[in-house]
Amino acid sequence: MFQINDNYQKLPGSYLFSTIAKKVAAFSEANPDKNIIRLGIGDVTQPLAPAIIEAMHKAVDEMADAKTFRGYAPDLGYEFLRKAISDNDYKARGCDIEADEIFVSDGAKSDSGNIQEIFSTENRIAVCDPVYPVYVDSNVMAGRTGTYDPATEMWSNVIYMPCTRENNFVPEFPKETPDMIYLCLPNNPTGTTITKAQLQEWVDYANKVGAVIIYDGAYEAYISEDNVAHSIYECEGAKTCAIELKSFSKNAGFTGVRLGYTVVPKELKCGDVSLHSMWARRHGTKFNGAPYIIQRAGEAVYSDAGKAQLKEQIAYYMKNASTIKSGLQEAGFEVYGGVNAPYIWLKTPDQMTSWEFFDYLLEKANVVGTPGSGFGPSGEGYFRLTAFGSYENTVAALERIKAL
Ligand SMILES: Cc1ncc(COP(=O)(O)O)c(C=O)c1O
Numbered sequence: 001m002f003q004i005n006d007n008y009q010k011l012p013g014s015y016l017f018s019t020i021a022k023k024v025a026a027f028s029e030a031n032p033d034k035n036i037i038r039l040g041i042g043d044v045t046q047p048l049a050p051a052i053i054e055a056m057h058k059a060v061d062e063m064a065d066a067k068t069f070r071g072y073a074p075d076l077g078y079e080f081l082r083k084a085i086s087d088n089d090y091k092a093r094g095c096d097i098e099a100d101e102i103f104v105s106d107g108a109k110s111d112s113g114n115i116q117e118i119f120s121t122e123n124r125i126a127v128c129d130p131v132y133p134v135y136v137d138s139n140v141m142a143g144r145t146g147t148y149d150p151a152t153e154m155w156s157n158v159i160y161m162p163c164t165r166e167n168n169f170v171p172e173f174p175k176e177t178p179d180m181i182y183l184c185l186p187n188n189p190t191g192t193t194i195t196k197a198q199l200q201e202w203v204d205y206a207n208k209v210g211a212v213i214i215y216d217g218a219y220e221a222y223i224s225e226d227n228v229a230h231s232i233y234e235c236e237g238a239k240t241c242a243i244e245l246k247s248f249s250k251n252a253g254f255t256g257v258r259l260g261y262t263v264v265p266k267e268l269k270c271g272d273v274s275l276h277s278m279w280a281r282r283h284g285t286k287f288n289g290a291p292y293i294i295q296r297a298g299e300a301v302y303s304d305a306g307k308a309q310l311k312e313q314i315a316y317y318m319k320n321a322s323t324i325k326s327g328l329q330e331a332g333f334e335v336y337g338g339v340n341a342p343y344i345w346l347k348t349p350d351q352m353t354s355w356e357f358f359d360y361l362l363e364k365a366n367v368v369g370t371p372g373s374g375f376g377p378s379g380e381g382y383f384r385l386t387a388f389g390s391y392e393n394t395v396a397a398l399e400r401i402k403a404l
Pocket of ligand 1: 042106108109110112132184188216218246247248249254255259260274
């Protein structure tokens with residue numbers, strides 16, 4: 001008789017966004033005349049930039065000709081893309097990351113879920129609370145998190161680092177020593193971030209205690225303040241303690257196109273064992289390369305035209321962010337984030353729980369957001385709105401919220 005991976009049975013409830021989708025579908029069915037504005041899931045709405053579309057068309061044409069047709073892509077990514085990433089995202093910022101330390105993938109969700117696989121199940125993870133749910137859930141599936149307590153909504157073997165208004169959403173070094181530390185900066189869901197000096201302290205801490213930092217930089221393109229690092233490798237010593245995950249979803253609208261990458265520096269070792277070699281082995285065995293057409297699209301992100309067009313796209317979303325932020329402030333809400341990230345994190349009014357506020361906003365304003373408690377117990381009493389809607393919808397949603 002076969003057995004299943006029992007760890008899956010430990011996962012509580014369904015994935016946050018499935019629950020939201022079900023609630024919204026039920027409301028919509030019961031109220032077909034209502035125009036619902038969705039500022040919940042962090043999905044982009046603007047079309048791909050012209051430079052990217054042009055590169056994709058060209059690559060499609062190459063696939064139609066036997067002389068330029070491409071089959072399986074190299075497991076770790078085409079050299080043209082790895083070099084463009086190394087030059088633009090790292091060397092241009094003074095970070096010494098070589099093209100062969102970059103592993104191209106189909107996105108940061110897969111990488112952030114898969115990366116734990118090269119670490120022992122004996123390791124203890126530390127996560128910010130609230131947190132992007134994939135980090136915890138993928139460790140649950142691997143059997144690394146102990147038992148779940150429904151009362152506290154916490155796992156016995158996970159170290160939580162609460163990020164609340166009391167500590168300005170800056171994680172503090174935990175009392176117990178972790179082996180793996182997940183940091184996502186700028187942060188989803190809180191939309192807040194830390195300074196480069198504060199990040200340097202985390203790098204120093206990880207090197208001191210022998211922990212690895214899994215650094216998710218999915219929202220890097222939204223950084224607007226000068227004292228915030230665009231890569232963890234801007235910090236001294238990061239190459240011996242950090243893996244960086246990046247996505248093309250939020251900086252270039254690839255949520256449906258799918259492209260990302262992970263940096264594993266060659267200097268990152270556990271004793272004599274190179275994590276770079278381990279990840280190369282894992283990638284080579286389980287991943288057959290991102291599609292050629294998509295990697296050419298990724299390359300166009302770094303062209304002069306691509307950069308200029310994407311700067312405008314980011315500015316468009318950040319205009320939404322400031323519209324939401326100032327609108328909520330005018331309406332008397334306590335609001336965070338929205339300066340270096342496309343997320344606005346607000347304190348729910350009148351002691352409402354996150355889900356109570358979700359229902360209230362859906363029913364009274366027909367606006368969908370994301371309950372903070374879905375990201376962890378310290379998210380209770382908070383709520384996330386995204387700047388990824390259209391400008392018109394964002395303005396309309398805020399008018400409705402202000403009229404409540
Ligand atoms: C923190 C964080 N990491 C990763 C992802 C997923 O990125 P991708 O679309 O590249 O899989 C998201 C998506 O919302 C995210 O918020």
